[in-house]
Amino acid sequence: MSDLDSSLRADLDQLRKEGRFRPLVVLESPQDAEVVIGGRRLINLSSNNYLGLNTHPRLKEAAIEAVRSWGAGSGAVRTIAGTQSIHEELEARLAEFKGTAAALTLQSGYAANLAVLGGVLAEADAVVSDSLNHASIIDGIRLTKAGRYLFPHRDMDGLQQRLEEARRDGRRRVLVVTDGVFSMDGDIAPLPEIVERAEAFGASVMVDDAHASGVLGRQGRGSVDHFGLEGRVAIQVGTLSKAVGVLGGYVAGSQELRDTLIHLGRPFLFSTSHPPAVVAACLAALEVMQSEPERQRQLWENARHFKAGLTSLGFDCGRSETPITPVIVGEARHAMELSDELRRRGVFAQGIGFPTVARDQGRVRTIVTSSHTREQLDAALEAFADSARALGLELRPKTQAATEA
Numbered sequence: 001m002s003d004l005d006s007s008l009r010a011d012l013d014q015l016r017k018e019g020r021f022r023p024l025v026v027l028e029s030p031q032d033a034e035v036v037i038g039g040r041r042l043i044n045l046s047s048n049n050y051l052g053l054n055t056h057p058r059l060k061e062a063a064i065e066a067v068r069s070w071g072a073g074s075g076a077v078r079t080i081a082g083t084q085s086i087h088e089e090l091e092a093r094l095a096e097f098k099g100t101a102a103a104l105t106l107q108s109g110y111a112a113n114l115a116v117l118g119g120v121l122a123e124a125d126a127v128v129s130d131s132l133n134h135a136s137i138i139d140g141i142r143l144t145k146a147g148r149y150l151f152p153h154r155d156m157d158g159l160q161q162r163l164e165e166a167r168r169d170g171r172r173r174v175l176v177v178t179d180g181v182f183s184m185d186g187d188i189a190p191l192p193e194i195v196e197r198a199e200a201f202g203a204s205v206m207v208d209d210a211h212a213s214g215v216l217g218r219q220g221r222g223s224v225d226h227f228g229l230e231g232r233v234a235i236q237v238g239t240l241s242k243a244v245g246v247l248g249g250y251v252a253g254s255q256e257l258r259d260t261l262i263h264l265g266r267p268f269l270f271s272t273s274h275p276p277a278v279v280a281a282c283l284a285a286l287e288v289m290q291s292e293p294e295r296q297r298q299l300w301e302n303a304r305h306f307k308a309g310l311t312s313l314g315f316d317c318g319r320s321e322t323p324i325t326p327v328i329v330g331e332a333r334h335a336m337e338l339s340d341e342l343r344r345r346g347v348f349a350q351g352i353g354f355p356t357v358a359r360d361q362g363r364v365r366t367i368v369t370s371s372h373t374r375e376q377l378d379a380a381l382e383a384f385a386d387s388a389r390a391l392g393l394e395l396r397p398k399t400q401a402a403t404e405a
């Protein structure tokens with residue numbers, strides 16, 4: 001074995017010792033309300049496929065048709081020869097959807113955050129960021145030389161202090177960055193207060209709506225629409241990989257923002273654009289989100305039913321307010337054990353532990369979708385109850401009254 005590989009092996013052994021070494025889970029089926037893993041059908045509570053769009057016939061047809069008429073790949077980066085008219089059509093539709101002057105698509109939501117933070121901010125500037133923001137925001141912040149001002153999760157006094165510090169430090173552009181819906185806890189950013197505080201300091205706001213698009217706002221327009229903050233959030237980042245059901249990221253905002261990213265957003269400049277099939281499927285998804293609003297309603301009905309069920313069984317669902325519902329059990333090891341028990345009982349829900357969440361906040365994270373049936377959700381709740389019993393987990397069942405309070 002080479003020196004590199006034996007060194008890597010030592011690090012991997014450490015992960016194993018900490019119970020953090022997890023083989024990839026391989027699906028032998030489409031990503032849907034149920035999936036096949038290891039030859040068994042399981043109820044799937046692990047996807048971000050909120051509206052069940054990735055298997056929608058209209059998206060599939062649009063992708064196939066685009067391959068026929070446009071080819072399999074785009075052949076270049078956007079700035080050289082990789083911009084086809086459908087790329088711009090999708091961007092026009094996204095801008096309309098988000099109520100902004102312009103939008104720019106990128107290969108992923110991850111790339112979108114890197115492009116914005118690396119492209120918009122320079123050394124003289126400041127980024128003011130919620131401590132629980134997504135890893136792609138953290139990596140984007142690593143790409144900029146701007147001053148970094150972290151505030152404790154959803155702590156508005158903390159935000160105020162950081163804004164004061166940034167002003168004292170004489171920063172030029174000040175950008176407050178937050179997830180719209182936080183991916184590990186399912187809580188919603190207090191966007192109206194964030195906007196108010198930022199405005200008082202002449203700072204701008206950027207919201208990453210990866211888990212809010214398709215979920216919050218009219219037809220799933222996201223958290224800016226949800227809170228009625230049109231025109232007051234300078235940068236809306238979104239993903240096409242979650243509720244939209246395909247792949248990609250986008251940045252919606254002003255024409256100046258779009259032009260800046262085209263010239264300075266490194267992931268945009270140095271990575272090939274989307275294949276036509278991806279673009280066409282995204283366009284179809286946006287149409288379905290408008291023409292089938294019952295999907296969003298069903299998503300929320302399912303989320304409420306499932307969350308109420310978990311809470312009344314006595315599970316700790318933290319501060320979730322959205323279809324992301326964590327079941328918090330403590331150490332990473334316990335989260336993995338619960339996930340394994342659930343799998344034995346026909347439910348696929350991944351365990352998540354340190355360092356993705358704090359050491360004592362290990363959890364099984366569940367996400368229901370609009371495609372789950374009531375029977376599937378009730379069967380999953382039963383599996384949770386049985387798994388907890390098998391593991392001797394301490395539950396604090398709540399009365400119905402307390403659950404509704």
Ligand SMILES: *Cc1c(COP(=O)(O)O)cnc(C)c1O
Nearest residue numbers: 108109110134183210239241248
């Ligand atoms: C998933 C996610 C991303 C990344 O989106 P991809 O399209 O999967 O790259 C970015 N930000 C947040 C908050 C996310 O949850």
